Amino acid sequence: MTTKNFQQALNEEFSQQTYGENPPELYEPIRYLMSLGGKRLRPMMTLMATALFTDDWQKAVKPASAVEVFHNFTLMHDDIMDNAPLRRGKPTVHEKWNANIAILSGDVMLVQAYELLMEVEDSRFKKAMKRFNRTAAEVCEGQQLDMNFESRENVTEAEYLEMIKLKTSVLLGYALELGGIIGGASDKSCELLYEVGINIGLGFQLKDDLLDVYGDPEKFGKQVGGDIISNKKTYMLIEAIEKATGETKESLNYWLNAKEFDNAEKVKAVTEIYDKLGIKQLAEAKINAYFDKGLECLAKLKVEDERKTELKAFAEMLIDREV
């Protein structure tokens, strides 16, 4: 029962999944996107949560893969909506094929996620599915809010946190909760697991925002400062807009409204504003508070401590990540 075993079981599961054959335009994009990899964090979380309650965590592998297939479905559709050219460094499905194919392949992926979820045993299935439905709807709500925010002048911290909770955290919460449901955990334990996931998810997304500005360019996969260049309303920018006054405010507005600029210069200038306003420390405190809350919920879970080792180590890996 180690992380390696979980990873291996998932790799095997994903390498066996075939998704479908005809017409190839419908199924090839699914294989393509799933083959691009990714960290498989969500199904890992499901297996870890199941293993808290039972040694027979293998029965959670297929339902866990449902969460990953669902996640990739959202990526396929979100990439159309966000007009994203690349996903994991490769052309997105709508770029490689076209938008219609990305819509329809995505639809089938959602159906396949449900099919995989059906591997939850009968007595626990409806609970798993009810919560899956709620989560899936919330992820869509988060994506819609994210799109709405793009065209809005001002977004409050509370609105932003609600958006990332819906768009990202609820699925991490569900991934853990599903593991609990499959493992036969009590309702109370399932709720706690969900809270662990929600809080770790919020910390995780805020860390993403932080790394975009303060990540080590040597280690960070993407361009450092990408969010700054595109004026993306991240936690960092929202806080800076709220805190800036006087000259700092003027300078920030200058960069936000600049139509032509040198990327490196803008990144440097806005990062200096964040430095001056203490945005990094603010973000770090917020991230730590969420991670701490997540670990607190995990501590409350009525399970022997030694069973929690894997999940705790996993959470700490997410906390300490630099990429």
Added chain:
Amino acid sequence: MTTKNFQQALNEEFSQQTYGENPPELYEPIRYLMSLGGKRLRPMMTLMATALFTDDWQKAVKPASAVEVFHNFTLMHDDIMDNAPLRRGKPTVHEKWNANIAILSGDVMLVQAYELLMEVEDSRFKKAMKRFNRTAAEVCEGQQLDMNFESRENVTEAEYLEMIKLKTSVLLGYALELGGIIGGASDKSCELLYEVGINIGLGFQLKDDLLDVYGDPEKFGKQVGGDIISNKKTYMLIEAIEKATGETKESLNYWLNAKEFDNAEKVKAVTEIYDKLGIKQLAEAKINAYFDKGLECLAKLKVEDERKTELKAFAEMLIDREV
């Protein structure tokens, strides 16, 4: 237990469904599309099939509505892919809002269809869902084939029939089968019901193709000849291409390749070609054969004849329809 009771129960159900609130961009399009109405054929079929086996057909109302919500989800996404400006005479969702909203609202509709399907009682739910998943994937396959056919020179009759079976008939088959599952029918009866739906569905779609050419303009809602004007590869055209020789073939090719033409003139000329080739009689024979096969399957069903009255009358209404 009359058609009117079924209709009333469905109207009440649909008028009560709220779909969701926030963000409004996500849920308003669902309410809009569902409010445009439609004949609600599919959920009617589910209720009728349930009523073959039990007087407690009310328990099928919510699952039946899942089939209608699923059908409308496919309309919302298909309309984006087909670039359709109108649906039931009103602007399509992607026209009234935009394509991104139509993608995301459609996604949530699919989730909601699953949520409604969950109202099937526990002991029968996984069977209902397994068949729903298969059907949903097939409907997507049919849409992909339909899109593929647009850019192909030649489509055979067999390919066309397979496409409309997937795109249209399997959902009618499922609508009946679901009713059987909910009503506690045997596996054999469920399969027969599915076959009834498949065959009626094929007849139904071919009748659509026929009415587009030979419908009474006074009664037919859409423009008669619309398929001819757009060179749509319907059963009529596929047969005509296969059967035409000599001068008739030349004339047909002329109209298929004409870039500029008078709509009425093209419709008249191509209809005359169909007349000469006996396409109408061919289509009518095919349609009747499918409807007959559907009614035969219904006759084989081990249920008292008087219980079948409603469903038989419904099938005959579909056979005799002029719109």
